[in-house]
Amino acid sequence: MTHPWLLPTIITATPSAFFLIFIYLYLYKKEGQKALLAWSICWIFHLLGYLGNIMQVGGADAYKYFPSFSIDFLRAFFQFLGCFYFLNKPFTKPFQVLFSLAGLWALYLDLEKITNEYLAWPIYILIGGSQIYTGIIFLKTKNLIPSLGKIIAGWIFILWGIHVFNYPFLKFHPEFGYIGFFIAGLFRFSSAIVILLVFFEETKAALSKTEGNYKKIVDTTLEGIWLIDKYAKTKFVNSKMAEFLGMSEKELIGKNLYDFITPDATEAVNKRLEERKQGKAEVHDFYFKRPDGEPVWLLMSTNPIFDAQGNYEGALAMCTDITFYKKTETALKESERQLSTLIRNLPGIAYRCAYDPDWTMEFISEGCFELTGYSPSDFVSNRTISFGEIIHPEDTERVFQEVTEAVSKNLPYRLLYRIHRRSGEIRWAFEQGSGVRGENGELIALEGFITDFTQVKLAEEIMANALQEKDLLLKEVHHRVKNYLQVLSSLLSIQLEQVEASNPTQVLTESQNRILSMAYVHESLYGKHRISDEFFPEFVSRLVDSLLKSFGHKKEEIQIFLNCESLPIKQNSAIPIGLILNELVTNVLKHAFSFKADSEEKIIKISFYKEGDWIHLDVSDNGKGKSSDSKQEDSMGLELVELLTKQLKGSVIDLSSKQGTITRIRFPASN
Structure with a gap:
């Protein structure tokens, strides 16, 4: 006989099962934790158990076919499994074996409709024991934060497990069933609530920990x-x-x-x-x-x-x-800009190339166009031509050997060689560079600078030629000085023969004038220029001034008219021309104006010019003219003029008249 409060107690507890099923399913959907799914299934079997108990207490005929043992086992199993998931405990093999055997035993009792409470005890001992074990784990676990909820959950499971041990006795004694249903329902609902409480405490703690971690990340990043x-x-x-x-x-x-x-x-x-x-x-x-x-x-x-x-x-x-x-980056760009500007404006080539016979260029500055006639892109990676191809064939092997020798000794190299410009012109290049080595000391490239050395080379050649010419000129000077001394010696010998018949002072004066004439020629030729085209006008002016002073004439007494062109004269012709002019002007000063009064006009004209292939030297005056015995008056001077003119392969032309004397010396321009 059942107690009248039993059915109301069961019906009152049933809605809580619906409520908890929906709560656990909702949380599972949001959180996705397996523990929530296991607890949802557990409460489904709780609901089925309530429905079965309602049918049993209500006297429905289907009661004797209701699998109450299996449902009790399954709701206990899924609750235990959910707690293990929640506590991060492994569901080990012993538990798997025990629960499998208990499940089979419960199924057997339901199929065979066995109602003996002693045969049902093993199932409820396992269920009660698992709940007590779960409570102990709740109390001892360190996987959960210390909280009041954890302690309450642990003791609820322990007390519930102890209560389960008397469940078979109450189950088969309906008059006490309402007490068991009331206590069991209280434990079921309390365990569900306290599990949710612990779950939310853990979630909050995890969230706080996550927020703390995020804050640490945000603050310390x-x-x-x-x-x-x-x-x-x-x-x-x-x-x-x-x-x-x-x-x-x-x-x-x-x-x-x-x-x-x-x-x-x-x-x-x-x-x-x-x-x-x-x-x-x-x-x-x-x-x-x-x-x-x-x-x-x-x-x-x-x-x-x-x-x-x-x-x-x-x-x-x-x-x-x-x-x-x-x-x-800005400083680097500025440095690169400055370096680029510097390299671009260097009067030569900055380069980086491979160490090979072609000197394959990795980089070459814009200065290569001015030196080689090729653009930088022509040389890079030997796109159009290699740098090795423009080096003069006679210098190619020497350049490679010198670079190899310097690089092998880890020394900079300095090279001087010829190159062919794009136009075919040959230029000299001076190169200085060194090897670039990697971290392991291996040679990876050559870097250096090449500049145009052509002008320096030309200057060296000019200097060498000038030194050679100066050496030859010095030898020539020595030779000329020796010849001039011989000439002077000959002139003095001739004068000595006439000393007795002439005035010794006059003889010495004329000799002095001849020597000065030669000195003036020598000074004009060698004092300023190697070969002077303008020596003769300068020489004439100085010679005439010297002769006027020698013969005691003032510049204002005699008018001198010079018409002398700047003509190229060979060195071996200069001394004879100078001596000829000296003799002709001397004759004019000695003889032309001897019968003229001081107040009368006295004119000397000297012309030096080229006419066709001949050079003319004209000396004229407005003196008394030549008499029949003029040659005897100064036979030595005239003989000297004749002799020197023949040396120039020329001729003496006398154009004199009673109005004055005109003497023309003519000799070939190519002489």
Whole structure:
């Protein structure tokens, strides 16, 4: 006979089963934990058990066919399994064997409709024992945070397990069933509630731990985190971002992005914000202005943020300070620009090439065009021609040997060789360079500089030729001096023969004038120029002045008219021409004006000019003219003129008249 409170007790407990099933299923859907799914299944079997008990107490005929042992076993199994999942305990093989045997035994009792409470005891001993074990684990586990909920859960499972041990006795004594159903229902509902309590405590603790970890990450990261809303106002920054922008975190909250940019960057920022609204993420660098005026460059990884409905809420940027790298990059670009300008304006070639017979160029400066006639692109990787091909064939082997020898000794090399320009012209090149070695000491390239050495080479040749010519000239001078001394010796010998018949003073004066004439020629030829085209006009002027002074005449007494062209004269002709002029002017000064009064006009004209293939030397005066015995008056001077003119392969032409004397010396221009 059943107690009248039994059925109401069971019916009252049934809705809680529906409630808990939905709670566990909802949490499983949100969290996806296997423990929640096991507990959901457990409460499904609790519900089935309640329904079976209602049929049993209500007297339904189907009761004797209801598998009550199997349902009791399954709800206990899934509750135990859920607790193991929740506590991160392995469901070991002994448990698997025990529960498998108990399940088979419960199924057997239900199929055979066995109602003996002693045969049912093994099932409920296992169920009670597993719940006591679960309670102990709850109390002792370190996988859960210390909390009151954990302690309550542990004792509820222990007490529930103890209560289960008397379940077979109460099950077969309906008059006491309402007590068992009431206590069991209280434990079931309490365990469900306390499990949820522990679950939420663990979830909250995990969330707090996660938030703490996130906060640590945000606070300790070397990257700045900047969150703005849809109006570009700052919603959040971490300490590193505040450090980048030179303000505190509190000061930055509410600040607009546009407060940190320069006016010329507004258009770029607008464009990027529009891209964020369209859902585009981007990594870019950007320049910001700190409140203290200091510039800061940030590398920003920006991502848009949308709400659940897809509406744009703002953007999140992860920022890295690259100001130092930007400054370094700017300095490097400036250095590269300066180096490029320097290399571009160098009067020669800066290069980097491979160590091979072709001298394969990796880099060659623009100066190569002026030196070689080829553009840099022609040489790089031997695209059009190799540098080795333009080196003169006679110098190719020597250049390679000299470079090889220097590189093998790890010394710089200096080379002088010829190259063929694109036009075919040969130029001299001076090269200086050294080997470039890798980390392991291996030769990886050659670097150096090549400059045009042609002008220096030409200057060296000119200097060498000049030295050779000066040497020959010195020998010539010695030879000429010796010849001139011989001439002087001959002249003095001739004069000695006439000393007795002549005035000794006059003889010496004439000899002195001849020597001075030769000295003037020598000075004009060798004093200023190697071969002087202008020596004769200068020589004539000095000679006439000297002769006037020698014969005691003043410049104003005699008018001198000179008409002397600048004609090239060979060195071996200069002395004879000078002596001829000396003798002719001397004769004029000695004889032409002896019968003229001081007040009368006295004129000497000297002309030196070229006519056809002949050079003419004319000396004329307005004196008394020549008499029949003129030759006897100064026979030595005239003989000397005849002799010297023959030496020039020329002739003496006398154009004299009573109005004056004109003597013309004519000799070949090629003489």
